[in-house]
Amino acid sequence: MSHTSYTALTRDQIAERAAQDIPDGAYVNLGIGLPTKIAQYLPDDKEVFLHSENGLLAFGPPPAKGEEDPELINAGKEYVTMLDGGSFFHHGDSFAMMRGGHIDICALGAFQVAANGDLANWSTGAEDAIPAVGGAMDLAVGAKKVFVMTNHTTKTGDPKIVSKLTYPVTGKNCVDRIYTDLCVIDVTDKGLAVTEMVDGMSFTDLQALTGAPLINATK
Amino acid sequence: MSHTSYTALTRDQIAERAAQDIPDGAYVNLGIGLPTKIAQYLPDDKEVFLHSENGLLAFGPPPAKGEEDPELINAGKEYVTMLDGGSFFHHGDSFAMMRGGHIDICALGAFQVAANGDLANWSTGAEDAIPAVGGAMDLAVGAKKVFVMTNHTTKTGDPKIVSKLTYPVTGKNCVDRIYTDLCVIDVTDKGLAVTEMVDGMSFTDLQALTGAPLINATK
Amino acid sequence: MINKAEKSITDVLSQIKDGATIMIGGFGTAGQPAELIDGLINLGVKDLVIINNNAGNGDHGLAKLLKTGAVRKIICSFPRQSDSWVFDELYRAGKIELELVPQGNLACRIQAAGMGLGAVYTPTGFGTLLAEGKETRHIDGKDYVLEYPIKADFALIKASKGDRWGNLVYRKSARNFGPIMAMAADVTIAQVSEIVDLGELDPEHIVTPGIFVQHVVQIQPASTEPASDESTSTAATA
Amino acid sequence: MINKAEKSITDVLSQIKDGATIMIGGFGTAGQPAELIDGLINLGVKDLVIINNNAGNGDHGLAKLLKTGAVRKIICSFPRQSDSWVFDELYRAGKIELELVPQGNLACRIQAAGMGLGAVYTPTGFGTLLAEGKETRHIDGKDYVLEYPIKADFALIKASKGDRWGNLVYRKSARNFGPIMAMAADVTIAQVSEIVDLGELDPEHIVTPGIFVQHVVQIQPASTEPASDESTSTAATA
Numbered sequence: 040m041s042h043t044s045y046t047a048l049t050r051d052q053i054a055e056r057a058a059q060d061i062p063d064g065a066y067v068n069l070g071i072g073l074p075t076k077i078a079q080y081l082p083d084d085k086e087v088f089l090h091s092e093n094g095l096l097a098f099g100p101p102p103a104k105g106e107e108d109p110e111l112i113n114a115g116k117e118y119v120t121m122l123d124g125g126s127f128f129h130h131g132d133s134f135a136m137m138r139g140g141h142i143d144i145c146a147l148g149a150f151q152v153a154a155n156g157d158l159a160n161w162s163t164g165a166e167d168a169i170p171a172v173g174g175a176m177d178l179a180v181g182a183k184k185v186f187v188m189t190n191h192t193t194k195t196g197d198p199k200i201v202s203k204l205t206y207p208v209t210g211k212n213c214v215d216r217i218y219t220d221l222c223v224i225d226v227t228d229k230g231l232a233v234t235e236m237v238d239g240m241s242f243t244d245l246q247a248l249t250g251a252p253l254i255n256a257t258k
Numbered sequence: 259m260s261h262t263s264y265t266a267l268t269r270d271q272i273a274e275r276a277a278q279d280i281p282d283g284a285y286v287n288l289g290i291g292l293p294t295k296i297a298q299y300l301p302d303d304k305e306v307f308l309h310s311e312n313g314l315l316a317f318g319p320p321p322a323k324g325e326e327d328p329e330l331i332n333a334g335k336e337y338v339t340m341l342d343g344g345s346f347f348h349h350g351d352s353f354a355m356m357r358g359g360h361i362d363i364c365a366l367g368a369f370q371v372a373a374n375g376d377l378a379n380w381s382t383g384a385e386d387a388i389p390a391v392g393g394a395m396d397l398a399v400g401a402k403k404v405f406v407m408t409n410h411t412t413k414t415g416d417p418k419i420v421s422k423l424t425y426p427v428t429g430k431n432c433v434d435r436i437y438t439d440l441c442v443i444d445v446t447d448k449g450l451a452v453t454e455m456v457d458g459m460s461f462t463d464l465q466a467l468t469g470a471p472l473i474n475a476t477k
Numbered sequence: 478m479i480n481k482a483e484k485s486i487t488d489v490l491s492q493i494k495d496g497a498t499i500m501i502g503g504f505g506t507a508g509q510p511a512e513l514i515d516g517l518i519n520l521g522v523k524d525l526v527i528i529n530n531n532a533g534n535g536d537h538g539l540a541k542l543l544k545t546g547a548v549r550k551i552i553c554s555f556p557r558q559s560d561s562w563v564f565d566e567l568y569r570a571g572k573i574e575l576e577l578v579p580q581g582n583l584a585c586r587i588q589a590a591g592m593g594l595g596a597v598y599t600p601t602g603f604g605t606l607l608a609e610g611k612e613t614r615h616i617d618g619k620d621y622v623l624e625y626p627i628k629a630d631f632a633l634i635k636a637s638k639g640d641r642w643g644n645l646v647y648r649k650s651a652r653n654f655g656p657i658m659a660m661a662a663d664v665t666i667a668q669v670s671e672i673v674d675l676g677e678l679d680p681e682h683i684v685t686p687g688i689f690v691q692h693v694v695q696i697q698p699a700s701t702e703p704a705s706d707e708s709t710s711t712a713a714t715a
Numbered sequence: 716m717i718n719k720a721e722k723s724i725t726d727v728l729s730q731i732k733d734g735a736t737i738m739i740g741g742f743g744t745a746g747q748p749a750e751l752i753d754g755l756i757n758l759g760v761k762d763l764v765i766i767n768n769n770a771g772n773g774d775h776g777l778a779k780l781l782k783t784g785a786v787r788k789i790i791c792s793f794p795r796q797s798d799s800w801v802f803d804e805l806y807r808a809g810k811i812e813l814e815l816v817p818q819g820n821l822a823c824r825i826q827a828a829g830m831g832l833g834a835v836y837t838p839t840g841f842g843t844l845l846a847e848g849k850e851t852r853h854i855d856g857k858d859y860v861l862e863y864p865i866k867a868d869f870a871l872i873k874a875s876k877g878d879r880w881g882n883l884v885y886r887k888s889a890r891n892f893g894p895i896m897a898m899a900a901d902v903t904i905a906q907v908s909e910i911v912d913l914g915e916l917d918p919e920h921i922v923t924p925g926i927f928v929q930h931v932v933q934i935q936p937a938s939t940e941p942a943s944d945e946s947t948s949t950a951a952t953a
Contacts (some may be wrong), residue, residue: 064479066688086479088642088688092818093742093888096686097642109745110889116743123676124642126683127887129894129922130742131592131826134819135660138593138839141688162844169803170815171795172845177819180838181593211842211858283717285926305717307880307926311580312504312650315924316880328507329651335505342914343880345921346649348656348684349504350588350830353581354898357601357831360926381606388565389577390557391607396581399600400831430604430620585830592823595852595859598833614833616863621833625854646919681884682920 045239047220053188055080057146057218060186061087065143066136068092068178071115073188074146090142092174094133097125114174137174137181145182147175149189149217150206151199154251156214156226158187159206172209179210191219191248198250200224200231221245225256232256264458266439272407274299276365276437279405280306284362285355287311287397290334292407293365309361311393313352316344333393356393356400364401366394368408368436369425370418373470375433375445377406378425391428398429410438410467417469419443419450440464444475451475481643482672482693486516489666489692493517493631498526500587500627500658501539502634505531508651510635510668512696514538517547517633524549528587528627530580530654532556532564543567552627554580579607582624584657590626591660591689599624632662636685639669640676643690644683652684659689666692719881720910720931724754727904727930731755731869736764738825738865738896739777740872743769746889748873748906750934752776755785755871762787766825766867768818768892770794770802781805790865792818815845820862822895828864829898829927837862870900874923877907878914881928882921890922897927904930 048056054076061067061077063085069075078100081087088097091113098113099120107118136142151159158179161172179185189199200217217224222245223235232254236245242255267275273295280286280296282304288294297319300306307316310332317332318339326337355361370378377398380391398404408418419436436443441464442454451473455464461474483489490513493499499517503509518541525548532553533540540563542548551573556564567573578586579601589597598621602608612623634655637648645667647655659665667685672695721727728751731737737755741747756779763786770791771778778801780786789811794802805811816824817839827835836859840846850861872893875886883905885893897903905923910933 086642090688091888093745093891095888096688108887110887112743112745112888121680121887124640124644124678124687126644126678126680126686127885127890128683128686129890130818130822130892131895132686134822135592136686136688138819138823138837139591139660140593141660167807169795169799169806170813171793172815172817173793174818176817176843176845177839180841181819207844208842309926310650312507312653314650315926327649329649331505331507331650340649340918343878343882343916343925345882345916345918345924346647346652347921347924348652349580349584349654350657351924353584354830355924355926357581357585357599358829358898359831360898386569388557388561388568389575390555391577391579392555393580395579395605395607396601399603400581426606427604585832589835593838594823595836595838595854595857597827597835600831600833616833619833648919681886 045221045237048237051076053218053220056223057186057188060216061085061144063087066090066141068137068142068145068182070145070147070175070178072148074148075115077146090136092133092137094128094130095119095121095125096128097122134174134177137177140181140183142178142182144184144186145178146186146188147178149187149199151201151204152187152214152217153204154202154231156212157204158185158209158214159204161209162207164207175209179213184215185213187214187217189217189219191221198248201250221248224253230254264440264456267456270295272437272439275442276405276407279435280304280363282306285309285360287356287361287364287401289364289366289394289397291367293367294334296365309355311352311356313347313349314338314340314344315347316341353393353396356396359400359402361397361401363403363405364397365405365407366397368406368418370420370423371406371433371436372423373421373450375431376423377404377428377433378423380428381426383426394428398432403434404432406433406436408436408438410440417467420469440467443472449473480641481687481691482641482695486512486694487519489694490516490520492664493520493522495522496524497522497631498528498629500528500629500632500662502632502653502655502658503529504650504653506534508635508653508655509538510633511538513633513666513668514542518542518545523547526550526552528552528629530554530583531558532561534558534560536563540564543573546572548573550574550576552576552578552583554578554583577607583627584654586624586627587654587657587661590628591657594626596623596625598622627661629658629662630664632658632665634658634665634667636667636669638671638673638678639667639690639693640673640678642675643667643687643693644678645669645685645690646678646682647684656685659685664691665689666694668694668696670696718879719925719929720879720933724750724932725757727932728754728758730902731758731760733760734762735760735868736766736866738766738867738870738900740870740891740893740896741767742888742891744772746873746891746893747776748871749776751871751904751906752780756780756783761785764788764790766790766865768792768821769796770799772796772798774801778802781811784810786811788812788814790814790816790821792816792821817845821865822892824862824865825892825895825899828866829895832864834861834863836860865899867896867900868902870896870903872896872903872905874905874907876909876911876916877905877928877931878911878916880913881925881931882916883907883923883928884916884920885922894923897923902929903927904932906932906934908934
């Protein structure tokens with residue numbers, strides 16, 4: 040297979056790209072790992088409210104060294120701070136925010152995304168794996184928009200965007216947009232619509248790296 | 259029908275009698291009307307926590323004249339005060355206390371009580387009546403013990419304690435004890451057990467004023 | 478900058494259209510958003526569905542709204558009161574629909590909506606007229622009635638203090654339905670006695686986080702000055 | 716005089732017997748009632764069912780409890796962590812039963828227990844392995860799974876301050892499961908950093924009203940003094 044010459048986005052660049060689509064005033068939950076990086080790229084002229092499942096709204100950047108508080112952590116168990124106007128609440132209210140449709144956007148990592156928006160990100164289904172799910176299923180069904188952030192393929196080059204999940208599902212028909220190191224894809228009723236590709240990427244090559252039919256919706 | 263000579267309890271005396279059965283540390287909801295009077299007869303050496311459905315725990319006696327606060331009222335819309343150690347909460351938590359079995363005792367008025375503990379106190383079923391239920395059904399199913407306080411008969415002499423309700427039910431099998439102006443009755447698996455009668459009352463006469471079979475359990 | 482503090486009750490209520498479902502906070506008059514209700518009356522919208530614990534008292538507030546004929550249906554637990562004559566007359570004349578709900582079911586159905594639940598099995602009302610025709614189930618030795626969420630297009634509530642992000646704290650028994658209604662409505666409009674600067678409300682003490690509140694209007698405390706049209710609300714300075 | 720303040724962790728925990736179902740607060744270590752867990756380990760009860768968000772970290776606290784073999788089953792949302800080796804080993808050896816519950820379902824099932832609901836329809840987990848075999852229902856255009864309450868004999872939680880009536884306030888993200896677990900257990904035991912006089916906690920700021928709390932134990936802040944047997948708890952003076 041011949042490749043055109045393109046440069047994949049770094050993890051930080053994926054986060055930076057996704058951050059551009061977070062509107063002013065949005066209530067946003069950032070999943071553990073890559074999605075968390077979005078916080079670093081939110082522009083200063085916007086007020087975005089970060090929610091953490093363990094009972095924080097409007098938390099801020101990590102504390103200065105030496106000022107860490109073991110009772111002020113986010114869902115990833117990282118130290119955070121609170122912004123003026125932030126609030127604490129219990130797990131019941133926190134998941135009411137998620138399940139009840141009050142979170143505008145959540146950004147999640149993925150093992151696989153299917154063409155219909157099914158998401159797999161909690162279990163590889165491996166026999167000996169210890170399962171763990173946390174709040175992923177709540178975010179998948181509850182957030183108004185679900186953004187997925189992922190490398191376009193696995194380390195071994197297998198597509199992560201597929202016609203049908205082979206990994207156990209986290210949430211059905213829940214993904215709205217996919218940010219990969221190669222492109223941005225909207226999950227639409229008509230299928231997976233590619234709206235942006237990295238410089239040098241051709242639609243044909245992108246399709247070859249993808250396990251489901253794509254629609255070219257780039258301008 | 260010949261009567262022995264007895265003196266029925268006043269409303270205050272019924273409340274005073276019921277108050278004796280409220281143990282130290284009990285969480286208690288007092289219904290509107292006669293049950294509210296219990297508060298006046300709770301002994302000073304006990305700490306009893308009064309709950310009001312509109313979001314108060316450990317409220318206290320009425321305020322001094324001129325110190326009424328329109329935002330500090332009980333379920334009967336009467337002015338109250340708060341004790342040190344009292345708390346405010348929303349309706350969700352307030353009814354979780356009731357429905358969730360956290361209230362030890364509620365005292366309610368009644369139109370009728372049936373031999374199996376069915377309670378009618380929200381509607382006479384009259385055709386033109388405007389219905390209203392409030393929190394009565396929640397207390398009936400939720401409180402650990404339901405005390406009923408009522409005159410033994412209606413103003414026209416009809417029994418209020420009956421074999422089967424003729425008025426619409428508030429809660430099924432929910433009443434534990436009945437305090438009337440004539441006696442105290444425990445609702446048991448075997449039937450209505452009279453544990454106390456007013457001075458001068460005979461069991462035969464009490465039975466004649468009652469629409470359901472009584473068991474004489476007086477000592 | 479996100480600023481949910483609004484200057485004009487008239488402006489903020491203008492998004493409410495005929496046929497809207499509206500939750501109104503309050504238990505009796507405690508926590509009743511009187512100025513917002515007056516604004517709703519002035520707005521002149523019709524065919525409303527109102528959710529409130531009661532059905533109005535006397536001739537003002539909710540009762541006045543009912544009297545204008547704007548309300549098609551009311552969902553409440555305790556309509557009949559000594560001073561509920563406006564509702565009583567409409568009800569007897571068949572001019573208003575009543576859905577009578579036990580107070581705790583009203584609360585937990587509102588909570589179910591806010592929490593995103595599809596339905597709940599509640600013990601309250603089992604075997605009563607208010608559960609007639611409803612699905613029931615015996616679970617773990619006890620009987621329950623299946624009840625569905627109560628959602629609303631708007632919630633009009635009263636709080637004590639708010640900030641420009643919509644965070645709210647309440648005062649005493651005026652809290653009642655406010656926090657759970659704010660969670661169950663698409664758009665929550667809170668009237669407050671004071672809009673404070675961001676950060677003035679302690680994050681440990683905030684009862685309703687701003688995520689549940691879309692608009693906050695400060696109501697000028699009653700004064701002896703003659704009221705002009707806009708004088709019931711003042712600009713937020715936060 | 717009602718005094719829920721207890722002097723000795725050992726005494727207050729002694730009511731817990733083999734086979735008990737116990738909720739333990741905390742999200743990671745924030746809000747984890749470390750001293751109560753140590754007390755539970757020292758108590759030596761067996762055959763426990765534990766409800767917690769996680770399944771222990773490192774070799775102390777909940778992980779240490781698991782390691783003693785005292786836990787028959789754990790109900791949690793996120794057992795697998797980089798330092799969950801104690802649980803991992805027990806699970807792989809088939810020595811502990813796991814009920815994996817999405818975190819929000821864990822929360823709302825605990826809430827359902829506290830609220831006295833028989834069951835709830837939740838959208839979370841629909842169509843996934845975690846809903847296999849569970850009843851489902853399509854309501855108003857959306858799919859839901861029927862989930863039942865999670866109750867407990869005991870809840871062990873950590874709060875910041877408490878009083879002799881059991882009123883509690885929490886600190887920052889240590890609040891997490893504490894308030895809802897307190898509502899769902901027959902007996903709630905709270906460890907606090909400080910027991911204050913009645914009335915010192917503002918009634919507007921109390922997060923868990925005392926009705927949900929049966930015992931409060933003050934944990935002495937870590938000091939450089941050598942620890943004696945009872946030194947982790949001090950007498951309440953309220």
